[in-house]
Amino acid sequence: MDSGWEWDETLYAGSAEHYAVGRMPYPAVVATVLAEELGLDGQGRLLDVGCGPGSLTGVLAPLFASAVGVDADRDMLAEASRRCGELGVSNVEWRHLRAEELPSDLGPFRVVVFAQSFHWMDRAVVAGRVRGLLAPDGVWVHVSASTHQGVDGEDGLTHPRPPWDRIQELVARHLGPVRRAGRGFLPSGTPSGEQEIMIEAGYRGPVRVRCGGGVVVARSVEEIVAAVFSLSGSTPHLFGSGRPVFEAELRGLLMGASDGGLFAERTREIELVIWRP
Structure with missing residues (x-):
């Protein structure tokens, strides 16, 4: 992370209620592809x-005997409990923990x-702690995705694309030009270098599998407002x-750019990055 930034409990404060509305759902093909790639058969445990x-928990949990969401x-x-209840997913236990505090007796997990x-x-x-929680045949899966915003482009869609550049400018006018994150700031964004971290921790791989993406979805003004509030930099x-x-300025911007309150976006491809201990 940027020098001086520290995690704090306000990172996503107030955003939970906006996720279900503002984030595009993970497609079912993620579960299908993962099940085929790993030979999942309804056995074992999942840790999200x-x-x-x-x-994602609600999409993947039915592939396992049980799951834990942290x-x-x-x-x-x-x-999460409410949403999985609506989906009829009842095999998940929810734990209020930071990943750095994962207890050593929480495992073992197949995925x-x-x-x-x-x-x-x-x-x-976290990489070290999780390695100790994996079953002998267990795997780590990093799901690389962006569900709040679709693909940029000039191709014609059913409605205009949301004006994300102008939305970001509006956020910056209210919160300042440096990205916010909890009580701190992230001028350079979040870190990269995941592969080096994983190799140093003793993982093998990765195997990369791509799926989903390319689906045109209609999105309302309400959904875009919720997407903005679901982000760490604009909670x-x-x-x-x-x-x-x-919010009044955001809604005014969106109504002026929309087609009767509607936008369209093309969903982004999702990458599953699979590591083995």
């Missing part, structure tokens, strides 16, 4: 680390998955007393 509101935000876990979460953690520490609490003004 940094599970958030259960967006997150550092209680509101995210409450939303441990990280989806849009590993970059927020002390990655060397609701960051705006403080200025949130009503920001």
Whole structure:
């Protein structure tokens, strides 16, 4: 992470309720491809680390006998429980924990998955802890995805694309030009170098599998507003007393750019990066 940035519990404060509306769901093909690649047969256990509101947990848990979803935000876990209940997914246990605090007796797991979460953690520490939780034939799967925003492009869609550049400019006018993250700032964004971390921790691989993407979906003004509030750099609490003004300006921008309140986006491809201990 940037020098001086430290994780704190406000990183996604107030965002949980916006995920279900603002983030495009993981497609079912992710479960299909993972099951085929790993030979999953309904046995074993799944661990979803940094599970958030259960967006991926609910898709993958039916592939296993049981699952555990771990997150550092209680509101995210409450939303995850609610959403999985609506889906009829009942084999998940929810644990309020930071990944760095994963207990050694939590395993073993056939699959441990990280989806849009590993970059927020002390990655060397977490990689070591998870290695001790994997079953002998277990694997680590990093799900590389971006579900709040579709693919940029000039190709014609059913409705206009959301004006993401102008949205980012509006956020910067209210919160400043340097990206916010919890109580701190991330001028250079979150870190890269995952492969070096994993190899140093003793993992083998990776095997990379791509799936999904390319589907055109309609999105409403409400969905785009929720997508903005679901992001770490524009969580609701960051705006403080200025949130009503920001939200009014955001809605005005979106209504002016939309087709009667509607946008369209083409979903992004998802990459499954598989590591073995």
